[in-house]
Amino acid sequence: MAIPITVLDCDLLLYGRGHRTLDRFKLDDVTDEYLMSMYGFPRQFIYYLVELLGASLSRPTQRSRAISPETQILAALGFYTSGSFQTRMGDAIGISQASMSRCVANVTEALVERASQFIHFPADEASMQALKDEFYGLAGMPGVIGVIDCIHVAIKAPNAEDLSYVNRKGLHSLNCLLVCDIRGALMTVETNWPGSLQDYAVLQQSSLNSQFEAGMHKDSWLLGDSSFFLRTWLMTPLHIPETPAEYRYNRAHSATHSVIEKTLRTLYSRFRCLDGSKGALQYSPEKSSHIILACCVLHNISLEHGMDVWSSPVTGPIGQPPEEEYEHMESLDLEADRIRQELMLTHFS
Numbered sequence: 001m002a003i004p005i006t007v008l009d010c011d012l013l014l015y016g017r018g019h020r021t022l023d024r025f026k027l028d029d030v031t032d033e034y035l036m037s038m039y040g041f042p043r044q045f046i047y048y049l050v051e052l053l054g055a056s057l058s059r060p061t062q063r064s065r066a067i068s069p070e071t072q073i074l075a076a077l078g079f080y081t082s083g084s085f086q087t088r089m090g091d092a093i094g095i096s097q098a099s100m101s102r103c104v105a106n107v108t109e110a111l112v113e114r115a116s117q118f119i120h121f122p123a124d125e126a127s128m129q130a131l132k133d134e135f136y137g138l139a140g141m142p143g144v145i146g147v148i149d150c151i152h153v154a155i156k157a158p159n160a161e162d163l164s165y166v167n168r169k170g171l172h173s174l175n176c177l178l179v180c181d182i183r184g185a186l187m188t189v190e191t192n193w194p195g196s197l198q199d200y201a202v203l204q205q206s207s208l209n210s211q212f213e214a215g216m217h218k219d220s221w222l223l224g225d226s227s228f229f230l231r232t233w234l235m236t237p238l239h240i241p242e243t244p245a246e247y248r249y250n251r252a253h254s255a256t257h258s259v260i261e262k263t264l265r266t267l268y269s270r271f272r273c274l275d276g277s278k279g280a281l282q283y284s285p286e287k288s289s290h291i292i293l294a295c296c297v298l299h300n301i302s303l304e305h306g307m308d309v310w311s312s313p314v315t316g317p318i319g320q321p322p323e324e325e326y327e328h329m330e331s332l333d334l335e336a337d338r339i340r341q342e343l344m345l346t347h348f349s
Contacts, residue, residue, distance in 0.1 A: 140252050
């Protein structure tokens, strides 16, 4: 005779049917201050995410009680902004830490699926010219359509023999390439590169490099710091400026490049799962890469909703990872040298 097998819900075992969950505990039942302190985002933003991701998060499940999209999103936001699966976070929304982990995975994949919708360069010439005009208005640097930099995000060691993720500090990390506009909106994000790769090597192997080398954005360039090689489409500062024009060029370059430095600080402060203060991301490189990308998508969505890129909703000390040390990358491109000299002669003499 067949013996019936009962499939038990771990949340049901932990909390029982009488435990209050956000299927009953609606967002309207709590204050805006509570939502900001627990989840890092305001009510209307959370409602927008429910509308945006709801269909993806309502996929059929064999579990006895499907977790609502609203609850899944709050669980993920709680992790992204706090950096840990805190017991109080699960208690607040009535789910176990195991379910918290599943929610983070579901929401992360739903956001990654929509990355190209929110992270991209402008598609038309008028918008590209507007980018150049805005950057020129900041510090007088012409032709700039974006600023570029890399950040390291700590991850757990993939395995004992894989050294490709060990960075110069001896820590396991992903080296992530980002480009932003003058508002701090991200236009390119590549989060999958092993931490052992230096910034210039990441750029050299990136899809961004392929796009610019193919001439996709002619008569335009990015600005990068001295961890990158000078290219015809990537202007870097001079290592040792000598003339007044070179000093003026370097000052304008530094003032313009500071936009992405502020943007990276915002990412670290808003999404504490990235800043290392709660330890490394406890996932495989692939899943960690997706979490970083999901946070970048949320960053851009928050900008679209009028949230100030330079302010952080998270209070308390910020444990940002130390910046990677690097040697100055000397130019190996004579044509790039010529373009930079012409730029200084035309605009900074």
